Amino acid sequence: MTQYSKAPVQTNQPSHLMQTYARQPIAFVRGRGAYLYTEDGTEYLDALSGIAVCGLGHAHPVIAAAIADQAQTLIHTSNLYEIPWQTAAAQKLAEISGMDEVFFANSGAEANEGAIKIARKYGNDKDILNGKIIVAEKSFHGRTLATLSATGNAKVQEGFAPLVDSFLRVPYGDIDAIEKLALTHPDIVAIFVEPIQGEGGVNTAPQGFQYLQQLRDLCDQHDWLLMLDEVQTGNGRTGKYFAYQHTNIRPDVVTTAKGLGNGFPIGAVLTSAKAVGVLAAGNHGSTYGGTALGSRVVCTVIDCLVDEAAILNAAKIGQYLADEFNRRLSVHDVNVRGFGMMIGIELPKDCAELVARARDEKQLIINVTAGNVVRLLPPLNLTQAEADQVLDRLVPLIEDFLG
Numbered sequence: 001m002t003q004y005s006k007a008p009v010q011t012n013q014p015s016h017l018m019q020t021y022a023r024q025p026i027a028f029v030r031g032r033g034a035y036l037y038t039e040d041g042t043e044y045l046d047a048l049s050g051i052a053v054c055g056l057g058h059a060h061p062v063i064a065a066a067i068a069d070q071a072q073t074l075i076h077t078s079n080l081y082e083i084p085w086q087t088a089a090a091q092k093l094a095e096i097s098g099m100d101e102v103f104f105a106n107s108g109a110e111a112n113e114g115a116i117k118i119a120r121k122y123g124n125d126k127d128i129l130n131g132k133i134i135v136a137e138k139s140f141h142g143r144t145l146a147t148l149s150a151t152g153n154a155k156v157q158e159g160f161a162p163l164v165d166s167f168l169r170v171p172y173g174d175i176d177a178i179e180k181l182a183l184t185h186p187d188i189v190a191i192f193v194e195p196i197q198g199e200g201g202v203n204t205a206p207q208g209f210q211y212l213q214q215l216r217d218l219c220d221q222h223d224w225l226l227m228l229d230e231v232q233t234g235n236g237r238t239g240k241y242f243a244y245q246h247t248n249i250r251p252d253v254v255t256t257a258k259g260l261g262n263g264f265p266i267g268a269v270l271t272s273a274k275a276v277g278v279l280a281a282g283n284h285g286s287t288y289g290g291t292a293l294g295s296r297v298v299c300t301v302i303d304c305l306v307d308e309a310a311i312l313n314a315a316k317i318g319q320y321l322a323d324e325f326n327r328r329l330s331v332h333d334v335n336v337r338g339f340g341m342m343i344g345i346e347l348p349k350d351c352a353e354l355v356a357r358a359r360d361e362k363q364l365i366i367n368v369t370a371g372n373v374v375r376l377l378p379p380l381n382l383t384q385a386e387a388d389q390v391l392d393r394l395v396p397l398i399e400d401f402l403g
């Protein structure tokens with residue numbers, strides 16, 4: 001009988017996959033908590049969590065059981081009908097975020113498409129056609145046409161002109177630049193930024209989270225929407241459920257995905273205040289958005305985050321990691337930036353080679369972004385002992401690399 005539970009053995013046949021990824025020459029076949037395993041049983045400590053996705057670690061038993069149970073009960077009916085798990089997931093998200101309404105999508109880019117549509121519709125409703133959205137340099141919002149147009153990285157956009165011409169770009173953190181734009185652009189409808197830029201290098205604004213308060217004030221003054229991309233920073237990653245909860249502001253639109261499903265593909269757009277009701281019946285939709293299965297996963301992930309105090313742990317262990325990297329690397333020219341379990345270690349030179357070296361020499365999974373920033377996105381429930389393992393494996397490697 002076919003062994004449906006086993007992935008097929010890889011052969012030397014040419015791959016039929018579209019070659020859109022520069023994949024590392026390794027395949028993990030199972031995981032548990034903060035660890036990944038190859039077919040031969042080699043164990044790797046995962047300080048990346050599938051790029052900020054598996055916040056509760058791999059093969060979490062409660063989430064796995066919920067998926068199995070729901071798969072045997074009901075996976076999908078469509079949004080033609082009431083979906084009680086979707087209603088419950090929206091309620092949990094609203095409670096934990098202070099936002100009012102939720103639309104479920106399937107990925108970060110798709111959630112951001114929803115936000116961009118809200119901004120467009122918000123403008124259209126005020127007779128502003130092709131309303132402009134202010135976005136930041138070095139931002140990343142996804143790979144669909146509208147989201148890559150919003151993204152502040154020429155490499156992501158190359159070859160895809162004409163781009164969606166709805167975006168005005170400013171340096172991240174620069175309030176004066178926005179005020180200048182406001183003088184010449186009566187058609188601005190929204191500001192859309194990440195509270196911390198992930199792909200761009202784990203960057204906060206020079207004024208820290210005060211940036212968000214300043215953006216909120218500008219949006220109130222001009223009747224713009226404040227839209228935050230929390231695809232990466234959301235779901236506990238920075239030590240609060242959403243990063244804006246480090247401040248007292250409430251955005252009009254928040255997007256999220258990644259950790260929302262702990263690996264199950266699901267995203268969401270949350271609205272409050274001015275953005276509530278902008279999208280009405282018939283304005284937006286998704287066949288798979290908020291299936292019974294996906295929505296139950298969201299409910300279970302939020303329950304587990306709360307039950308395991310994983311967000312508090314992310315704040316505490318994340319701070320410990322940042323402090324220890326700072327202390328142990330203090331004689332080197334490095335800049336450590338840490339916000340919960342979102343940690344960037346900026347080195348004085350390009351360090352892409354550290355990914356392979358950490359993997360092959362230390363059995364440690366890390367990422368390098370923006371060329372010279374070692375990016376760590378460990379599970380939120382990383383233990384102190386596991387954090388020490390990350391430090392003990394990575395610090396000597398960075399020291400050796402910097403010489």
Ligand SMILES: Cc1ncc(COP(=O)(O)O)c(C=O)c1O
Pocket residue numbers: 107108109110112140141142143194198199229230231232233257258
């Ligand atoms: C801030 C941010 N927005 C959007 C995206 C796109 O999400 P997805 O890959 O799920 O479409 C990402 C992915 O890295 C991200 O970090």
